[in-house]
Amino acid sequence: MGIPHISRTAQRTALTGLVSLAFATTGLVAAGSVQAADVSASATPHVKRLCSQPTKHRVMACKALARTDIVQPHALTVNAVSPLAVPSGYGPSDLLSAYKLPANGGAGATIAIVDAQDDPNAESDLAAYRSQYGLPACTTANGCFSKIDQNGGTNYPTADAGWAGEISLDLDMVSAIAPNAHILLVESSTANMSDLGTAVNTAVAQGAKYVSNSYGGSEDSSDLTADNQYFKHPGVAITVSAGDSAYGAEYPAASQYVTSVGGTALKRDSSTRGWSESVWHTNSTEGTGSGCSAYDPKPSWQTDSGCSKRAISDVSAVADPATGVAVYDSYQASGWNVYGGTSASAPIIAGVYALAGTPGTGDYPSKYPYAHTSALNDVTSGSNGTCSPSYLCTAGAGYDGPTGLGTPNGTTAFATGGSTGGGSALTNGTFEAGTLSGWTSTGSAAAGTDAAHTGSYGALVGSSSPTNTSSIAQTFTAPAGSSKVSFAYDVTCPDTVTYDWATATLKDNTTGTTTTVLPKTCTSGAGWKTASGSLTAGHSYTLTLTNKDDDYAGDETYTYYDDVTVS
Template identity: 70%
Template sequence: MHSPTMPASTRRFVLALAGTAALAVSAVSTAVPAGAAPTTVHTKGGTSWVRACDTLAKGDTMACDALRVTSTVQRVHALGVTPDATPSGYGPSDLRSAYNLPVGGGAGQTVAIVDAYDDPNAESDLAVYRSQYGLPACTTANGCFKKVNQTGGTKYPTKNSGWAGEISLDLDMVSAVAPNAKIILVEATSATTANLGTSVNTAVRLGAKFVSNSYGGPESSSDPSYDNSYFNHPGVAITVSAGDSAYGAQYPASSRYVTSVGGTALNRSSTARGWSESVWSTSSTEGTGSGCSAYDAKPSWQKDTGCGRRTVSDVSAVADPATGVAVYQTYGGSGWAVYGGTSASSPIIAGVYALAGTPSAGSSPASFPYAHTSALNDVTTGSNGSCSPSYLCKAGPGYDGPTGLGTPNGTTAFAG
C-alpha cells in the first residue's frame, strides 16, 4: 500500500517497524470466517495477527502454521498513507534479494504443497499473485498447476477457509522463489497424520522431488513408524515447518527424514548484505519452534552434542508476521494480506531446493546444508524460550535450534 509520495522502500519499512519493536503481546477476541476459527489476536509493536488454523476440526491431529496479519491497513492509515492495490509485505524481489536467489529459476522442477481440506479459489488466487509480480502464468491449462486430493483424484475434500489461507501462502511462496517450477497442490481429506502423510506419498508418486509441509502437532511414540510410512523418500527434499509455538519440538518437523525449517525476523539493514535476521519470537508461547525430539533418532549428519535424538531445526527463513510476506487469498480472505509463521519459511526453502536442482537418486537432501555451512547466512541473535543447553533455544555462531545452520545465501547449500 502506498501514497504517490511514498517509495516502495519506505512501504517495506512501515511493515518492518513492527519487527524491531520490543512490546508486549496482548490477546483479544475477534470474529472470523467459518472454517478458520482463529479466536485470538496477537499484537506486537502495533502489528496484530491471528492463527489461520486456530481450532482443530474433529479428529484432526495437526494444525497449520500460518499467521495472518490483521492490522497492517490500520497502521498504514494511522501514518497518513493511502492504500491502493499494491500489496504490503515482502514480495518475490525482496526474497530474492534477502537470500541471494536467481531470477526466474525452477524450470524443469516440480514442487508439491501438502495441506488439509480444500481451497476452491487456489488456482485463481495464485493467478492474481503471479500477475501482480510479473511471474509466468501457472495454470491447469498450461500444465504448470495441478490440484488433487490425497489419493491423486479430483474429488476434493471439504472446504476450509483457515487452511485456504495456508494454501495461498504456500503456493505464493513457492511461486516467489521458483517461478518456473511446476506446482502440485495435494489436499488431504482432514488434518490427521495419516491423511497428510498419505498426501506426501501421493505427491512423491506424482513426480514431485520437493514437498513442502506447513503443519505440525505434538510428538508421540508413533512418530518413528510414521517416519517410515510417510516421510522416508530418498532423493526427495521434504521440508517441514518447525512450528509457531516457540521452544519445543513438534512432528513431523522432528522426523529424521525431513528438512526442519525454523523462522526468522527479516529486516532491511545497512550491512553489505542489505538485510539482517534474528530469531522470530513474539512471546513465551509464540515464535519459531525448536528443540530436542523425544522420540526420533538423530540423523547421522547432525552433529550437535546437546541432544541425543533429532534436533529441530536444520535451516530457516523469514517467518515473523511483523516482517511478513504478501499473499493473495479470497476464500476466507478479501484479497491481499500479509502472512507469517513457519508456514512461510517451509515453502520458501522447498523453492530454494528446487532452484538447486534435482537431488540424486537415493540421496538425503536434509543432509545437504550440513555439507555447505559456509553457503548460509548464520543467524546469531535472538531466542525463543529458556532451555538447557542454551543453543537449543538461543541463536549463536554456528548451529542453533531456532535457526539451524542459517538462511539461504544462494542455492549451494541445498544442492547435493
C-alpha cells in the same frame, strides 16, 4: 476475471509521487524495492492463527499466522490492483534479494504443496498473486498447476477457510522463489497425520522431487512408524515447518527424513548483505519452534552434542508476521493479506531446493546444508524461550535450534555435492534451468532432456550431425571449504581419439595454470562416468567442457555433460 497486470515500472512511477501512504517501520518493502504500506500498526503485531491448535494426538494444525492490524492502501481492492498501491508485505523481489537467489528459476522442477481440506479459489488466487508481481502464469490450462486429492484424483475434500489461507501462503511462496517450477497441490481429506501422510506419498508418486509441509502437532510414540510410512523418500527434498508456538519439538518437523525449517525476523539494513535476521519470537506462545525430539533418532549428519536424538531445526527463513509476506487469499478472506509463521519459511526452502537442482538418488537432502555451512547466512541473535542446553532455543554462531545452520545465501547449501543453481559458485551446474544459463558456449551446445544424468536436464555438447569443436565454459570462484569440482560425462565417439574426442580443462585464473581434468576420450556405449579436478578455496577458475568432432559424416561425436558440482 483475473487481476490486470500492472508493470513494476508503472508501480514504481506512481508510487514515487504517492505521499499519502504510510511508510513501513518494520522494514517491509514491496516488489521492485518500493516501500509498501504500513505493516506495523503496533509494537507487537496483532495476529490470528488460521488453524486452531489440535486437541488430539496425530491431528495437525497449519502454521500460518495472519496480521489483523493491517489496512491495505485505499486504492488496493480485492478485485483489482491500482498502480497507485502495492500490497503490504514482502514480495518476490524482496525474498530473492534477501537470500541471494536467481530470478526466473525453477524450470523443470515440480514442487508439491501438501495441505488439508480444500481451497476452492486456489488457482484463481494464485493467478492474482503472480499477476501482481509479474510472474509467469501458472494454470491448469498451461500445465503448470494441478490440484489433486490425497489419492491422486479430483474428489476434493470439504473447503475450510483456515487451510485455504495456508494453501494460498504456500502457493505464493513457492511462486516467489521458483516462478518457473510446476506446482502440484495435494489436498488431504482431514488434518489427521494418516491423511496428510498419504498426501505426501501421493505427491512423491506423482513425480514431485520437492514437497512442502506447513503443518505440525505434538510428538508421540507412533512418530517412528509415520516416518517410515510417509516421509522416508530418499531423493526427495521434504520440508516441514518447525512450528509457531515458540520453544518445543513438533512432528513431522522432528522426522529424521525431512528438512525442518525454523523462522526468522527479516529486516533491511545498511550491511553489505542489505538485510539482517534474528530469531522470530513474539512471546512465550508465539515464535519459531525448535527443540530436541523425544522419539526420532538423530540423523548421521547432525553433530550437535546437547541433543541425543533429532534436533530441530536444520535451516530457516523469514516467518515473523511483523516482517511478513504478501499473500493473496480470497476464500472467506479479504484478498491481500500479510501472513507469517513457519508456514512461510517451509515453502520458501522447498523453492530453494528446487532452484538448486534435483536431489541425488538415495540422498536425504536435509543433509546438504550440513556439508556447506559457509554457504548460509548464520543467524546469531535472539531466542525463542528458555532451555538447556541453551543453543536449542538461543541463536549463536554455528548451529542452533531456532534457526538451524542459517538461512539461504544462494543455493549452494541446498544442492547435492554443493553444485549451485545460481549461488556464489557455479550457476546452473545441474542444467535444471533447462537452458545453458550461466555458461558460455561455442559451436553446437544446448541443454536437453536426453542429456540428463540426474534430474530433467543435462548439456549436449556437439551434435549427431557433423560439427567441429564445441564447448561450454564457466568462470567461478571456489567458495570457502571447497576442494574439488566434479562432473558426469557420457561420450558417443564411433571414431578414434586421433580425430574425435571429449576433454575438459580447469584453468586457475589466480595462478595462471591449466589442468586437464578429462584427458582426450573417445568411447561409445561406456555410459556415464565422472571426472574431477582439485580446487583451492578463494581462487578463480574457468572450467571448459569440450567435444571435438572432425566434421566427417558417418562417425559424428558428441558428449553429454551433467551434474557439475563444487564441493
